[in-house]
Amino acid sequence: MAGKSPQTSWIWNDGKFVAWEDAKLHVMSHVVHYGTSIFEGIRCYATPDGPAIFRLDAHMRRFHDSAQIYRMPLPYDQAALSAACGALVRRNEIDECYIRPIALRGVGTYGLDPTHSPVQTFIICWPWGTYLGDGALEAGVDVCVSSWQRAHPNTFPALAKAGGNYINAALIKMEAVADGYAEAIVLNSSGTVSEGSGQNLFLVREGVLITPAVDGSQLPGITRDSVLTIASDLGIPVREQAVPREALYIADELFFCGTAAEVTPIRSVDRITIGKGSAGPISLAMQKRFLDIVHGRTDDRHGWLTPVARGAKAAVG
């Protein structure tokens, strides 16, 4: 049984801070019935210069992209929402947290067309540790290939981070956990590798980093993009391509990456040991550089960190 979920004192709701327990929705909100929300997942890390939010601009760009795809008019531009994220972290007096901006369709008409249901925007933050379990970053995780597939392109738009998409992710995750795995890798409707339930995937073979090309079945992750940039910084060759399922079993190394999962090595797939059955050297090098950047232990050469105390001045609160 999972323990009590962590919470903080304040939630940002359409320009105001409300107490955690007062951020409520009506049961007839469109989102409750039809999954009409778009959201982001962002991490804020403790650094020697205070809390800093990782790749805030890229997350806010994707938030607005998701809204655009779903014809959801957002009343706040990227700068206002970025400022609100910083203000929320400051207000909650927290150094490290996960930040969840979400825009959803509230109470309006009850049919499928959401356009007459008002858009409500919230930003929540809370402390969230290692997503795939204690020790996962060091030891790696055991995963399976899911019996579920990702939706075909032009069904549920994978470039949008929309609430409804995650019903598929929940099926994938529940099956994996019920079968004794930490996570699952999912195939797309062509039968090649897509991603995990909530993270992207990299393989290493003969010193080359390989990741499934963006094919309309997976979320193009911001951590994935960061890994590609770090690989170029470290002089590791990269290929984005279609990845057949069996390439997983013969990889030298495998790792997941995502805001929640960070860079998590994979030590087996369907009980087939990957490499030496522990985190491989390229996975560990990527993980180290990633964690060094987010924790401010190395030069932020790409300008990925937004300090919370400076520069993130709130328009509200």
Ligand SMILES: Cc1ncc(COP(=O)(O)O)c(C=O)c1O
């Ligand atoms: C389905 C899915 N794929 C991949 C990712 C990784 O994306 P990011 O690195 O932007 O967090 C996420 C997490 O947001 C996700 O939900």
